Amino acid sequence: MIPLSNYLIVSAVLFAIGTAGVFLRRNLITILLSVEIMLNAVNLTFVAFGRYRGDVDGQIITFFVMTVAAAEAAVGLALIIALFRHRESLNPDAFTSLKW
Amino acid sequence: MDLRFGVQLAIIGLTFFMLINASALLVLAERKIMGFMQQRYGPYLVGPHGLLQPLADILKLLMKEELRPKGADKWLFTLAPILSVTAAFAAFATVPWGAETTFFGLLETPVKLGVADVNVGLLVVFAITSMGVYGIVLAGWASNSKYSLMGGLRASAQMISYELAYATSLAAVILLAGSLSLREVVDTQAGTWFGFIPRWWIFLQPVGFLVYVIAGVAETNRAPFDFPEAEQELVAGYNTEYSSVRFALFPQAEYINMATMSAVATDLYLGGWHGIPLLDAYGLSWVTFLLKVGAILFTYIWMRWTLPRYRYDQLMAFGWKFLFPLSVVNLIVTAALVLYFNA
Amino acid sequence: MPEIVTFYLLAGGAVVASGLVIGQRNPMYSVMFLIVAFAALAGLYIQLEAPFVAVAQIIIYAGAIMVLFLFVVMLLNAPQEDGAEWDRTHPLRRPGMGRFGAVLAGVLILELAYALMAVNGLNAPVGGQTGAATVSSVRELGKVLFSRHAFAFEATSVLILVAMVGAVVLARREGDT
Numbered sequence: 001m002i003p004l005s006n007y008l009i010v011s012a013v014l015f016a017i018g019t020a021g022v023f024l025r026r027n028l029i030t031i032l033l034s035v036e037i038m039l040n041a042v043n044l045t046f047v048a049f050g051r052y053r054g055d056v057d058g059q060i061i062t063f064f065v066m067t068v069a070a071a072e073a074a075v076g077l078a079l080i081i082a083l084f085r086h087r088e089s090l091n092p093d094a095f096t097s098l099k100w
Numbered sequence: 101m102d103l104r105f106g107v108q109l110a111i112i113g114l115t116f117f118m119l120i121n122a123s124a125l126l127v128l129a130e131r132k133i134m135g136f137m138q139q140r141y142g143p144y145l146v147g148p149h150g151l152l153q154p155l156a157d158i159l160k161l162l163m164k165e166e167l168r169p170k171g172a173d174k175w176l177f178t179l180a181p182i183l184s185v186t187a188a189f190a191a192f193a194t195v196p197w198g199a200e201t202t203f204f205g206l207l208e209t210p211v212k213l214g215v216a217d218v219n220v221g222l223l224v225v226f227a228i229t230s231m232g233v234y235g236i237v238l239a240g241w242a243s244n245s246k247y248s249l250m251g252g253l254r255a256s257a258q259m260i261s262y263e264l265a266y267a268t269s270l271a272a273v274i275l276l277a278g279s280l281s282l283r284e285v286v287d288t289q290a291g292t293w294f295g296f297i298p299r300w301w302i303f304l305q306p307v308g309f310l311v312y313v314i315a316g317v318a319e320t321n322r323a324p325f326d327f328p329e330a331e332q333e334l335v336a337g338y339n340t341e342y343s344s345v346r347f348a349l350f351p352q353a354e355y356i357n358m359a360t361m362s363a364v365a366t367d368l369y370l371g372g373w374h375g376i377p378l379l380d381a382y383g384l385s386w387v388t389f390l391l392k393v394g395a396i397l398f399t400y401i402w403m404r405w406t407l408p409r410y411r412y413d414q415l416m417a418f419g420w421k422f423l424f425p426l427s428v429v430n431l432i433v434t435a436a437l438v439l440y441f442n443a
Numbered sequence: 444m445p446e447i448v449t450f451y452l453l454a455g456g457a458v459v460a461s462g463l464v465i466g467q468r469n470p471m472y473s474v475m476f477l478i479v480a481f482a483a484l485a486g487l488y489i490q491l492e493a494p495f496v497a498v499a500q501i502i503i504y505a506g507a508i509m510v511l512f513l514f515v516v517m518l519l520n521a522p523q524e525d526g527a528e529w530d531r532t533h534p535l536r537r538p539g540m541g542r543f544g545a546v547l548a549g550v551l552i553l554e555l556a557y558a559l560m561a562v563n564g565l566n567a568p569v570g571g572q573t574g575a576a577t578v579s580s581v582r583e584l585g586k587v588l589f590s591r592h593a594f595a596f597e598a599t600s601v602l603i604l605v606a607m608v609g610a611v612v613l614a615r616r617e618g619d620t
Binding site for chain 3: 001002005006007008009010012013014015016017018019020021023024025027029030032033034036037040043044047048050051056057058059060062063064066067068069070071072073074075077078079080081082084085090
């Protein structure tokens, strides 16, 4: 039997890795990938808690999280394509024209 | 306990061995049937009536020079065929190919003929088949060549488009059968109506069966949907820069995908291994299964050498604008009828 | 005993693969490593006796979303990250900042782990509960999904429709019909 805290720590580590990726990477696609890592970490937490409480709600919420992640990835990638067409660059620092 | 474990391991090994043989036999079958349909003998010289031709093919491919274009991505170029063939083999994991048998009383409790039986078996097949897209798209990209890239992109767009119709037609038959496990779906098809019509789901879901087979042909990139490897247009599509063993893995993956699609179609629609009560009594039901799978594979090969190839935009329009709405309508009508007759 | 070994293998695989995702210069390799991470997570879901979620993870994440990422990376021919030029020009982009960020991430991990360990009762083994037998049945999932969460289900379908339309409109070239 595996303690619940094991799963939660794995989830926390994945979430921190995702956060580090969002902050540290200078490539829009890798930033989106890091957001996906964070969403997966949350999914793992939900399923682990669902199993811990003997509930099926944990798994159901993961479906909604996955659906939202799919929608967000699609729109995010469309945005990246549109941005790339303007600046020919995937570096977020290239899009600073609103900065004073 | 140990004997049973050994028997299960042997069944897994046997399934793997049979899949490899299936791909070799399909190479031969395709060339022979193609030959006969074009009013000539197929391979004729190697072995009696050309039966050892696959052996000659494999030996030739193994002894060719392993090329890799200079600009090709070092890791992904080799990873692509490995991904393709791994997904092809792994997809057969939850497909059952025979009834439970005790091997003529050798075991106390019967063992199921198939690698694994999970309660979401059909979805596992679908999931691993959708991983097969990666082999093709990576092969196209990693080859660093324009023919390969075009072929790879077209192949993957085609595969993910037809996955929709594929999944929705599966959903309709799952609705009827009431379980996601392939073994249970087969077991709901035992017996007959009125004594002579077998209870196969194809009789209740003819549209679903057609949609499934067409989507399966498109999924496995076979004619008339074989645009990715269109010999006349794209040299060899995503295969162009591959040679020797890496090349050999791609057609092998394609043939095993064909075999998996046929096996799943047999399990879902054609009654699996039920049908010939004489063989069932002697524990030889897998012979029925092989006959049915063989019939579907023959239809695959027949289609390839009879129908002309679709143009790419016609292919995509067919998948999105006709096949997918048709399978959704099929699902809705099935759901309505199930509700009506069970209420 | 073998359970804990598979757990560490899968969890370690997921963490290492995710670390490699954010550490690669080539976005193609990042996508590949993320697929490996998803496969490891699917294994963890199977261990948590949620086979349907595991298969859905492979179908949706590894089979559809990652293909989308792969397409975009291939089509944009995404250039590799050019770290050196930006490091020179901006004070916050000095090489040391990357390492400082990594240290901060490590501190976040330690804090989260400490907070989890401090809560009582979370050390109980997963799966020792009653009612656990009903968790992994697809039939039960369907029943709860379409009864208690029916509104969220319908709202999600509208969400997907909106996302589809939005993605098509955003990625359209100027002057296309």
